Amino acid sequence: MISLQHLHFSYRKGRPVLDDVSLSLRPGRIYGLLGRNGAGKSSLLYNICGLLFPQSGKSEVIGFDPSKREPSFLQQIYLLPEVFRLPDMDIAQYLQLFTPFYPAFDHSGFHQYLEVFEIPRNHQLSALSHGQQKKVLIAFAIATRAKVLLMDEPTNGLDIPSKHQFRKVIAGSLAEDQCMIISTHQVKDLDSLIDEVIIMDGTHVILQEPVTRITEKLSFRHVMSLEETEAPLYTEGALKGYAVVAVNRRQEHSRLDMEMFFNAVLLEKKSILPLFKQ
């Protein structure tokens, strides 16, 4: 569905933002794109949807060359940007003006998502808070039924109940022919939502693994004392004892702690990344 091969991109000569990035993403999956601030997550998303053109390399998204930005391509890809500004009109008028551009738009779905998000239907967009505007845009994005949904820091500006609503809406909305990439540095927000993790660091994609494979290779546990566990790969002090990431030698089942995993990969690259190359 999305194939990027040896992509190179930079805003200025000699300062690469994406360096030899290769990715292959399949439909029916939610990808979590993780990375520090400035790691190139947004630039990668913009390259996928054709807002930025790579200097070299090949990208193919749902059979299109993104840099051509053909309308039939743009109808099937929706980017929810981190910063946005909605026009001064009410939701009904927004729908009336923008939905004709998306032939597969699901009106009833949109209103259902608005209900989940507890957004009043006929409000002026400018009268809504930034978080509420973001929820309108998230509902719109999902209702377009675009084959590729790109979300850049979607949980920024959302309060805690809204983050829960966001997870609920996203989890129940993905069709088999859709692919979603959620880019964030607030990795905890994606817990139990994503199918596959992509981690970017220093202009490269350093890891792309399904959640199932991560929990197969690593175990995530809480222990009272570090002596209870054999040679942890990464530890963090917790309220009671320690949170530990260790090699899953006994094939135990544990729940992926996204934030722990992300920190572990960034700080212990040399010991963790080779595990996934086996």
Next chain:
Amino acid sequence: MNFSFNRFGYLLKLQLAVNRKLYLLGIASIAGILLGFMFFLSYVSEFGYESQEFVFATGLILSSAVFSSTIFRQFARTDDRIMAMMLPASAAERLAVALLLAIVFYPFVFILICIPCTLLVNYINLHWNRYESGFYLPVNATALYAFLLNICIQSLVLLGAIWFRRHVFVKSAVAVCLLVFAVVLVNNGSARTMINKSRTAEFYQRDTLYNFDSAVPYYSINLQAHTKVADGMYNIGHYYHVALRPAVQIPFLLIPALILVLLWCVTWMKIREQQL
């Protein structure tokens, strides 16, 4: 080229709806400025037929340029830019909407603003100042030239609107002035070179100044010969207008029209090449 009339319609509707407040405010401001300027003219002199013609032509071109410079304003700010660029519409559809608004829709709106303003000022002049003048309607040759010139200038301003991200109007205005200056220089320079190359020795008379003004190469030229009366003083002398025969004028006039098409093509390419 990817073009759908449906999407063109949606885009036009969207452009008008999103900017309706700005446009309504703009219409009110233009009406205010026009009325102010017309009253000023009738106060300092008489607001006669020529003045009305002048106000119409300059008002049309200047206010159209301001309007055209705002057409691609959604590309100026990063947050608007992302939303605008991700909208499923082709560069051709975006350009068509911009051209329709700048060279058809806006001049029509301007006529609708200018005529009532002119009528009002004429009416007040007639009843209060007892000054009777002809009422100007934009249906003469000057109006036609103003509309044609407006199309050329707005095409340039639209290119500037997509080329520049900030201070679009100022930068576009400078670009238009530079281009007009360059065209005048090239026209007169090339005409002078052509005449000088083909002149015979007896063509030039002593103490005569020759001018090649208003030259449009390969189309028409004004030749002026001024006889010297004293140092630095010349008689107006003879004036010749040399032009191609009417039968071949139209093809030669179409050549400048090709420049317009070229400008639109460059604008279309710039829209296609837009990146964040």
